[in-house]
Amino acid sequence: MNISTFSDLARRDWDALVREDRVHRSIYTDPAIFELEMTHVFGAVWVYLAHESQVPKDDDFVTARLGLRPIIVLRDMNGKLRALYNRCTHRGARICRQERGSARAFQCPYHGWTYFNTGKLRGVPWPEGYACDFKDPQYNLAQVPRVESYRGFIFGTLNEAAPPLPEYLGPAARPIDQWLDRHPGGRVAVREANRLKFKGNWKLAYDNAADGYHVIFSHRSLLEMENRGEKDPSKGMSFYAGKPDEAPMYVQYLGHGHHFKDKRPNVAKRPGALWEMEAAHPGMEHYESAIRRKLGDKAARALDLAASEPVNINIFPNLSILGNHIQVIEPLAVDETHTTWYATAVVDEAGEFDGAADDINALRMRTQEAFPNFGEVDDATNFEEIQKGLAACEDEWVYMHRGLGVPGRVKGEPDGTLKAPATDEVFMREHMREWKRLMSSPPRVAVTRLP
Amino acid sequence: METVDEFAAQGGRHAAPVSYVDDAYYRRLLDDFSRWPQVEVQEPVVRERCRSVLEREARLLDQGRFEDWLALYAPRCAYWVPATPAAADPRREVTVSFDDRRRLEDRIYRLRTGSAWSQAPASRTVRLVSNVEVFENASGYLTRSNFLIAEFRAGETRMLAGWSGHRLAQHAGQWLIEVKQVNLIDCDQNLRNPSIVF
Numbered sequence: 001m002n003i004s005t006f007s008d009l010a011r012r013d014w015d016a017l018v019r020e021d022r023v024h025r026s027i028y029t030d031p032a033i034f035e036l037e038m039t040h041v042f043g044a045v046w047v048y049l050a051h052e053s054q055v056p057k058d059d060d061f062v063t064a065r066l067g068l069r070p071i072i073v074l075r076d077m078n079g080k081l082r083a084l085y086n087r088c089t090h091r092g093a094r095i096c097r098q099e100r101g102s103a104r105a106f107q108c109p110y111h112g113w114t115y116f117n118t119g120k121l122r123g124v125p126w127p128e129g130y131a132c133d134f135k136d137p138q139y140n141l142a143q144v145p146r147v148e149s150y151r152g153f154i155f156g157t158l159n160e161a162a163p164p165l166p167e168y169l170g171p172a173a174r175p176i177d178q179w180l181d182r183h184p185g186g187r188v189a190v191r192e193a194n195r196l197k198f199k200g201n202w203k204l205a206y207d208n209a210a211d212g213y214h215v216i217f218s219h220r221s222l223l224e225m226e227n228r229g230e231k232d233p234s235k236g237m238s239f240y241a242g243k244p245d246e247a248p249m250y251v252q253y254l255g256h257g258h259h260f261k262d263k264r265p266n267v268a269k270r271p272g273a274l275w276e277m278e279a280a281h282p283g284m285e286h287y288e289s290a291i292r293r294k295l296g297d298k299a300a301r302a303l304d305l306a307a308s309e310p311v312n313i314n315i316f317p318n319l320s321i322l323g324n325h326i327q328v329i330e331p332l333a334v335d336e337t338h339t340t341w342y343a344t345a346v347v348d349e350a351g352e353f354d355g356a357a358d359d360i361n362a363l364r365m366r367t368q369e370a371f372p373n374f375g376e377v378d379d380a381t382n383f384e385e386i387q388k389g390l391a392a393c394e395d396e397w398v399y400m401h402r403g404l405g406v407p408g409r410v411k412g413e414p415d416g417t418l419k420a421p422a423t424d425e426v427f428m429r430e431h432m433r434e435w436k437r438l439m440s441s442p443p444r445v446a447v448t449r450l451p
Numbered sequence: 452m453e454t455v456d457e458f459a460a461q462g463g464r465h466a467a468p469v470s471y472v473d474d475a476y477y478r479r480l481l482d483d484f485s486r487w488p489q490v491e492v493q494e495p496v497v498r499e500r501c502r503s504v505l506e507r508e509a510r511l512l513d514q515g516r517f518e519d520w521l522a523l524y525a526p527r528c529a530y531w532v533p534a535t536p537a538a539a540d541p542r543r544e545v546t547v548s549f550d551d552r553r554r555l556e557d558r559i560y561r562l563r564t565g566s567a568w569s570q571a572p573a574s575r576t577v578r579l580v581s582n583v584e585v586f587e588n589a590s591g592y593l594t595r596s597n598f599l600i601a602e603f604r605a606g607e608t609r610m611l612a613g614w615s616g617h618r619l620a621q622h623a624g625q626w627l628i629e630v631k632q633v634n635l636i637d638c639d640q641n642l643r644n645p646s647i648v649f
Contacts, residue, residue, distance in 0.1 A: 099639075192534045192544040197641035221567040225557050282529075282551040286473035338641040343545040362477075362542035369545050374561055377569035377646040384605070 018436040020429065021401035025390045027435075028201040028398070034334035036439065041317055042067030044443035045256070046148075046155040046168045048319035048328060049073045049083055051342070053152060053189040054100070059117060062100045065330055066144060066156060072096050073147075073154060076117045077104055083144035083156040084119050085447065095141075119143045120450045142447035151180055152187060153319070153326075158445045171417050172258040175313045179321055183305065184352040188344035190326060191365070194372035197338045198380040200387035202317075202331035205339055206431065208379060209314040209322075210251050210261040212422035213402060215240040218382055222374045226279035235279040239266045245421035249310075252427075253418040257316025257434040259427035264310050272300030274307040281366040287359045294356045302353050305346055306363035308371070316431055324368055335387050341376070343368045400428040471527045472551050477542050480529060483593065484538060484616050484632050488586040501585045501594045501619060504626055509578040509598075512648055517559040520648070521552075525620065525627040528552050532633045532649060547638055547645060558648070569646035574604040576647060582614075591620030591629070598633075602647065611649065612636050 017024040027033055047066050050073040054062045061074035063086060070086035072095075086094045088108040095106040095115065105122055107114040114122040119141040121134055132139075144156035148165040150173065155165055166173060180186045198205075208214065215237055216223070223241075227233035239247055248265035267273050278284075287306075292299040308323035320327040322341075330338040343365060348357035390398070403409045403424035410420045420426045492498060504523065511520040524530075532547035533539065541549050550558060561567050582597040593616060600611040618630040633649040635642070 192539060192546075192639075194534065194545055194547065195639070195641040196645070197643050199643070218568065221561045221564040224564050224566070225561040228557070228560055280470070280553055280557065282470050282549060282554055283472035283477075285469045340641065345543070358542065362474075365541060365543070365545050366549060369547075369549060373548055374558075377644055378567060380644060381569040381646075 012439075014436045014440045018432050021404055022397040022399045023432055025393070025396055025398060028203060028387065029334060029390050031334045033439075034201070034331070038067035038069075038331070039445055040439045040441075040443060041435065042331075043158045043445040044162065044438050045159070045317065046157045046162060046165055047317065048153060048315060049144075049147070049156050050154045051152055051190040051326060052081075052149055052154060053187075053347075055081070057102070059102045059104050060100075061096065061103060061117070063096060063098070066158070067331065070094055071144065071156075072106070073156075074117055078118070080118075081147050081149060081154055082117075082119065083147045083154075084115075084117075085142035085144075087142065088113055089121070089139050089141060090124070115141050118450060137449045137451050140449040142449060145446060145448040151176065158447065159443045160446055161444050168256055169258070169315065170256060171254045171415055172256075172260065172313065172315055175260050175262070175311060176315075176321065179309060179311060179313060182309065183346055184348040184357070185350060187347060188324075189347045191343040191345050193343060194341040194369060194376075195338070196341070196372060196376055196380055197332075197336065198383045199335055200337060200380075200383040201334060202329050202337040203435075204383040204386055205329045205337055205379075206314065206317060206320075207400070207428050208383070209320045210259045210312050210427045211425075212240065212244060212249070212251060212261060213425065214379075214382075216244070218378055219375050221378065222371075225374060235277060237263075238277075239263070240422070244423055247422060249422045250419050251422055251424055252413075252420075253430040255416060257431040259312075259314050259431065261312035261314075261422070261427075262310075263422075267310060270300075272303060274310070275300065275303035278307045278367060279370070281363065281370065283362060283366060287363045290359045291356050291363075294354055294359070298353065302356055302360050303363075306360050306367055308367055314427075316434065323371065324364060325371075337383075339376070339380070341368075341372050400425040400432065404429065468553055470551050470553055472529070474542075476527075476529075477540065480531065480630060480632075481538075481540060483588065483618055483630065484531075487595065487616075488588070488593065490586070492585040492587050492592065497592065498583070498585050500626055501592055501617075502583050504619060504628065505580050505583060505594065505596055505615075505617065508628070508631075509580050513576050513578055515573060517562060517648070521555055521559060523628050524552065524555070524631075525622050525629045526552065528555070528628060529630045530555055530633075530648070531630065532635065533638055535639050536634070536636075538632065538634070547633075547635070547642070567646070569644050572604070574602045574647050576600050576602045580615075588618060591618065591626075593618055598649075600647075600649065604644070609643075613638070613649070615649075 049064045050062050055075045058075050058079050061072050064071045064073050072084045072086045076082050086096050088095050090113050093110040095108045105116050112125045116122050121139045147156045226235040249263040252260040291302050295302050313321040318329045324344050326342040328340045345361045346357050403426055410426045530550040534547050579599045580596050584595045586593045595616050597614045602609055613635040616632040619626050620629050
């Protein structure tokens with residue numbers, strides 16, 4: 001099965017590539033399929049762009065990508081969230097080269113064309129040399145036509161026919177709400193990130209995002225490290241040992257490619273139980289004492305906020321809320337991907353925690369560094385090794401059939417979601433089905449420009 | 452020490468030694484590594500002593516002798532790899548890595564499990580340490596040095612570059628590393644397999 005050109009793809013038999021129990025290696029390795037994904041997937045659905053706490057004030061901006069498109073996500077001079085194409089309408093140079101900042105206007109360094117942060121062309125040098133009318137909207141910056149925030153998470157889509165964002169999130173909104181509502185004021189602030197990359201296809205990261213089958217093997221070194229000196233391993237993800245499919249945790253497919261790995265049922269339902277599962281972290285003793293001293297009865301709840309929330313909420317195609325992280329998956333090439341693990345901090349404007357928010361965050365920064373340091377590096381290595389393994393072109397298939405056909409394993413819920421034991425691959429099969437649906441039909445992709 | 456005792460009084464549950472990291476510890480790190488002294492130490496003996504600690508450290512890491520490497524560190528020490536070029540307060544921001552001694556022991560323990568896949572097989576490295584400047588500090592010396600690490604792993608060789616700040620002090624007659632701050636030039640960019648000790 002050789003796939004070489006874009007025109008071949010128009011005739012591609014997606015049913016042959018994505019089957020019930022397996023997918024073809026080429027969906028991870030073929031540059032033409034990757035190119036098509038950038039429109040058929042990343043052009044068709046709501047893509048996560050940034051968090052509102054990264055652009056708190058008017059004129060604040062961060063740069064991002066929508067697929068491969070360079071984007072400036074900003075709050076314009078009127079407070080409106082926009083996602084401008086970071087591409088001068090004149091000759092195509094990126095007009096903004098800073099990763100974040102505050103700007104009311106952007107001037108292209110190449111020939112000096114200048115744009116307001118609404119996307120409107122402000123002016124060009126020596127306009128008398130042009131016969132055209134620069135009031136023509138075609139000279140304003142292209143922008144993502146639909147940009148919406150769901151409780152701080154900013155998404156954009158190029159697809160006029162995409163459903164409204166809440167409908168796209170569907171049942172995934174509930175775990176997001178719960179994740180936010182455990183924090184004071186129901187919100188978090190995005191901080192710096194643990195930024196990683198790997199030489200492999202972006203879907204390898206998304207396929208792994210709810211994978212409960214790999215934990216005990218891929219993360220053996222992390223689990224051994226966290227439980228060194230423990231009589232009974234109880235720290236971190238120790239609950240995957242033994243028979244994880246009999247544990248109360250579960251994986252749930254939520255539709256539109258989204259899924260949810262919910263490990264919370266493994267944790268005792270009392271304040272402080274989550275914190276007790278944390279392994280050792282720098283500063284743990286001092287800050288725990290400080291929080292207990294300051295907060296008394298409320299301390300256990302506060303400490304739970306410094307602990308890693310045991311959920312993976314994966315919003316197709318590029319957002320994973322994991323623990324306390326907001327992880328963004330960015331495809332760069334068919335075999336190159338960035339995964340950026342934004343840390344989040346507790347914001348306690350109402351003073352619910354009596355000035356202890358700084359102590360909580362001092363702990364929470366350390367707990368958040370642990371997995372990127374001691375877990376994700378091993379995942380990324382395995383992703384790279386998959387990419388290398390898939391060079392074996394005659395060995396065509398990648399299996400994801402764990403749980404398929406086993407009676408009673410996958411259960412349909414009244415809301416249309418599917419639930420299965422923690423190590424089941426039903427979530428992968430379902431997001432691949434969604435991927436196939438998207439790849440099979442060209443979306444109506446369009447940019448807008450201010451009039 | 453007060454906070455450590457408090458923790459012990461609560462029946463501290465960690466088998467490993469308790470962490471000495473507290474607000475005062477973080478504040479001193481920020482002080483020492485944000486205001487570099489202006490005057491360099493001139494005595495050749497001192498400069499040579501500091502340089503030899505840095506070179507020994509580089510060699511032990513290149514040789515994968517992590518336990519011997521950790522023996523160069525003071526009992527209360529920090530290994531700090533900021534995630535931004537202007538190192539932010541680690542209490543407010545995540546870092547690439549922030550290890551106290553217990554977490555350094557964890558790091559080495561993990562690398563020794565044989566199932567740290569990001570280091571199986573292990574990277575081969577050679578480190579060049581140069582441009583060493585030595586400054587006097589209240590409790591010892593601060594050094595600033597540049598590094599270039601050539602790393603070979605999984606069929607590829609790559610370069611990691613940056614500068615390190617070390618705080619050195621005498622402990623029972625031995626010059627030990629109290630803090631190492633590693634400033635990768637690309638610390639705020641997406642890093643591929645940052646699983647070696649820099």
